[in-house]
Amino acid sequence: MNFLSENSNDSLSLGKLRDTLIRLEDTIIFALIERAQFARNVSIYKPGIFKYEGSDDFNGSFLEFFLGESEKVHAKVRRYQSPDEYPFTGPLPEPVLPPLNYPKILKPNNINVNDKIMKFYLENIIPTLCADGEDQNFGSSATRDVACLQALSQRIHYGKFVAEAKFQDQKLQPKYIEYIKSRDSEAIEALLTNKKVEESLLKRLRRKALTYGQDITESGGLNLDIENTSRCLKINVDVVVELYEKWVIPLTKEVEVIYLLERLDE
Numbered sequence: 001m002n003f004l005s006e007n008s009n010d011s012l013s014l015g016k017l018r019d020t021l022i023r024l025e026d027t028i029i030f031a032l033i034e035r036a037q038f039a040r041n042v043s044i045y046k047p048g049i050f051k052y053e054g055s056d057d058f059n060g061s062f063l064e065f066f067l068g069e070s071e072k073v074h075a076k077v078r079r080y081q082s083p084d085e086y087p088f089t090g091p092l093p094e095p096v097l098p099p100l101n102y103p104k105i106l107k108p109n110n111i112n113v114n115d116k117i118m119k120f121y122l123e124n125i126i127p128t129l130c131a132d133g134e135d136q137n138f139g140s141s142a143t144r145d146v147a148c149l150q151a152l153s154q155r156i157h158y159g160k161f162v163a164e165a166k167f168q169d170q171k172l173q174p175k176y177i178e179y180i181k182s183r184d185s186e187a188i189e190a191l192l193t194n195k196k197v198e199e200s201l202l203k204r205l206r207r208k209a210l211t212y213g214q215d216i217t218e219s220g221g222l223n224l225d226i227e228n229t230s231r232c233l234k235i236n237v238d239v240v241v242e243l244y245e246k247w248v249i250p251l252t253k254e255v256e257v258i259y260l261l262e263r264l265d266e
């Protein structure tokens with residue numbers, strides 16, 4: 001979403017926010033396809049395997065090293081001043097560019113669930129997405145991991161904007177205020193849940209993964225028959241659908257609930 005456009009007040013239309021979430025599905029599927037071409041390469045996730053010259057006091061994993069260094073450069077060009085970008089590491093250097101004037105859409109907050117994203121990505125996604133073993137493509141794998149993690153983080157933290165849009169719905173606001181005041185997270189979650197949207201999303205995601213995962217030739221039609229196609233796909237379609245069902249949607253809702261619980265704070 002372009003937060004700096006003239007019509008940034010439109011940014012809070014729920015329809016437009018959902019369009020952004022739909023676009024991010026493509027980003028996430030392509031990032032996963034990129035990572036899936038390399039083996040699991042567990043060495044990049046374990047501390048103490050590599051030495052980092054000039055950073056002798058660093059004793060994390062190769063992925064943590066790579067992510068930290070990438071985020072330092074990105075912080076310098078003010079990536080994390082954008083209201084939809086959240087870093088995994090810190091402390092980070094100050095930007096070398098002057099600040100941009102972003103409209104204040106969200107209530108100021110420090111919500112950052114990247115630790116949870118990192119955990120499910122490493123424990124539940126990588127083992128099912130990639131073939132077992134090591135193929136020495138450590139840098140390539142870590143580069144793809146960073147792309148996957150950043151896309152997932154952006155998608156899940158979009159929950160803040162979705163929550164703000166829902167809170168601003170005048171018909172629903174009194175209910176939200178009542179539940180926020182009584183600290184009733186379950187009632188807030190039930191109020192913001194839209195099962196139909198979730199079901200359509202999962203169906204669309206399966207079709208997208210099936211389509212983007214095929215080798216498209218100059219002739220011949222696309223095959224949307226999962227039974228016959230899944231063996232030669234670049235990605236396991238079930239892994240993509242499960243990723244959303246078990247992790248992305250629940251964590252987006254968690255961000256929405258935490259944001260709303262803080263929504264009335266001074």
Ligand SMILES: O=C(O)C(=O)C[C@]1(C(=O)O)C=C[C@@H](O)C=C1
Pocket residue numbers: 018021162192193194195197198201248249250252253256
């Ligand atoms: O689109 C919404 O209304 C959202 O809150 C986003 C989202 C999602 O993560 O995709 C989460 C909760 C809703 O039940 C439906 C979808």
